[in-house]
Amino acid sequence: MSGLTHFDDQGQAHMVDVAGKASTHRVAVAAGRIEMLPATFALVQAGTVKKGDVLGVARIAAIQAAKKTSDLIPLCHPLALTRVAVDFELLPGVGQAPAAVACTTRVETVGPTGVEMEALTALNVALLTIYDMCKAVDRGMVITGVRLLEKHGGKSGSFRQP
Numbered sequence: 076m077s078g079l080t081h082f083d084d085q086g087q088a089h090m091v092d093v094a095g096k097a098s099t100h101r102v103a104v105a106a107g108r109i110e111m112l113p114a115t116f117a118l119v120q121a122g123t124v125k126k127g128d129v130l131g132v133a134r135i136a137a138i139q140a141a142k143k144t145s146d147l148i149p150l151c152h153p154l155a156l157t158r159v160a161v162d163f164e165l166l167p168g169v170g171q172a173p174a175a176v177a178c179t180t181r182v183e184t185v186g187p188t189g190v191e192m193e194a195l196t197a198l199n200v201a202l203l204t205i206y207d208m209c210k211a212v213d214r215g216m217v218i219t220g221v222r223l224l225e226k227h228g229g230k231s232g233s234f235r236q237p
Contacts, residue, residue, distance in 0.1 A: 090150050096187035101228035103194035107221035108166070108177040109202045115213040116174035119205070120165055126208045130163050130176070133204040137161040140200035141182050141193040151192050158183040159193075161201055173217075176205055179224070191226050 080091050111119075118124045126132075138159045145153040160181040168174035180197040182190040202218045209216060225235045 137201035
């Protein structure tokens with residue numbers, strides 16, 4: 076199991092011991108989008124979806140999800156997050172490109188382990204919340220492009236998606 080830190084020498088899953096790691100400022104940024112019909116996009120943009128403020132609810136859901144990541148992903152450490160930021164961009168769709176809502180999450184902490192999973196969990200829950208709030212009018216929405224854009228801090232240094 077070389078290179079996979081969540082397995083011991085016998086191949087058993089375990090939580091990585093981070094007690095000896097230095098506390099540093101850790102940052103992770105994730106991005107993705109949810110594509111939808113133009114009519115669904117218009118409802119989101121106008122704020123007239125029957126369930127309420129889609130992007131406002133999705134932002135709060137993402138923040139809560141970042142804080143609860145260790146409850147969802149079994150081998151993640153519970154972290155004291157210092158920042159969770161969630162941004163949306165409305166993409167009306169041009170030509171062949173479908174209408175979409177793009178989401179970017181940024182999560183920060185000061186500690187011995189990174190926040191990549193928290194940023195990715197926040198992102199996915201934001202997009203799933205948009206789906207949930209709009210599914211009554213568009214069950215064909217597609218969540219796509221989910222990825223880690225960058226991470227900073229810790230012994231492994233920085234990573235940026237090319």
